[in-house]
Amino acid sequence: MKKLKSYLSYAILAGIATQASISNADEVRQIDLVTNDLIYNPVDEKIYASIPGSQGANGNSIVTIDPVTGAIGSFVYVGSEPNELALSDNGEYLYIDLSGSASVVPYHIPTMTVQAPIVLGDDQFFGPLYAEDIEVQPGNPNVIAVSLKRLGVSPKHGGVAIFENGVKLPNATPNHSGSNVIEFGFDPNVLYGYNNESTGYGFRTMEIDETGVSILDSIKTAISGFNVDIEFEDGVVYSTSGDAIDPVTGNPLGSFANVNFADAIAVDSVRDKVYFLDNGEIQTFSKKTYIFEKAEFYGGTNTDNLVLWGGSGLAYSTADQVILVSEETPTKLSLHPSSGKFISTQNFDFAAVVTGPNQVIDFSASVGNVDITNVLSNCILGGNELQQKTLRCAGFGNRLVQELGNGPHAVDMVIGLDNATKMEASVTWEFINTTE
Helix, strand or coil: CCCCEEHHHHHHHHEEEEEEEECCCCEEEEEEEEEEEEEEEEEEECCEECCCCCCCHHHHEEEEEEECCCCCCCCCCHHHHHHHECCCCCCCEEEEEEEECEEEEECCCCEEEECCCEEEEEEEECCEEEEEEEECCCCCCCCCCCCEECCCCCCEECCCEEEEEEEEECCCCCEEECCCCCEECCCCEEEEEEEECCCCCEEEEEEEECCCCCCEEEEEEECCCCCEEEEEEEEEEEEECCCCCCCCCCCCEEEEECCCCEEEEECCCCECCCCCCCCCCCCCHHHHHHHHEEEECCCCCCCCCEEEEECEEEEECCCCCCEEEEEECCEEEECCCEEEEEEEECCCEEEEEEEECCCEEEEEEECEEECCCCCCCCCCEEEEECCCEEEEEECHHHHHHHHHHCCCEEEEEEEECCCCCEEEEEEEEEECCCCC
């Protein structure tokens, strides 16, 4: 454990943030804020936190945290006991589990609008169903998968259901033993799940279609244990038990030494890191080799909700604080949304996010041999100098369709930096008519 070298305390709105240096590269801020869950939005570069009803006038709300400065935004009332959070991959919708009213409420981030709650339904014998885990379908911000739970019964699992535009699709998976935690894979119509409350410890692959969701298979894998969480990244499912598997075959791919049921996990493909949070300590491993690299103790009790932010930072919540850790920044280009099928007449916004210390000086795009840089003419570049720069392109998809028509389009993006580096990334979107 490395000692804290210096402190700088200051008040930030409703929270108190303490800043400290840890080694030469790490900086930590401790914000006095009681939260239930955290999630980072790379489009607006903010961490969103759900605030329990116990927090007086600021309770039953969500609030943003600027991870670079530690500044807290305005508290927005969303309903009774906000808990789990899920974010669409285009940064447009935040879905909030309201554990006090057996529903999920969508929050439209660009307009800061709380929309009508999505009622999760009822169990025939045990009453209202609640959200245990929520995932937004990649490329489709209006579709969510919800792992449901029942209160007052064991096993508590209430099945997995799909909700489209707030409406529950008819087909759901069975209750009793099932996928308590869920993750989408590469294919937006494939959902993975793990049973973490009974000794079957089954790993399930589920398929999503216009009727809902069904189980394709259930297998036993190296992942086992109660209350284990999973995370999908680059074709691998990682777990807080310290095991990693191929989700298609179920075969073990590796394990992280001395990780024994961590509180939370975060996987960073750009930095080639896997982070485990356990009782206020973050252990860092190589994603490629599974080899242990370091452990840093940042403190706190009841630690949970480890998230990556800004390409170089980590954040987690404790019983009464949010801990923000900033490390040396790498450089990365990511495109949002990362894939999907879209109706050509609907508004389609696009964001290119650059993480790293260098400044963006130019950008271009092409589809095959066709230069479409003109489609980027109204894009707006924003962000802070040290962490992230975001190129936001409102109505990009609509202009792309006007230029090239409907169909699948593989877009190649090139970003030029002030150190003469050219960063490249590609994404494929498919545009269709409403009648298809």
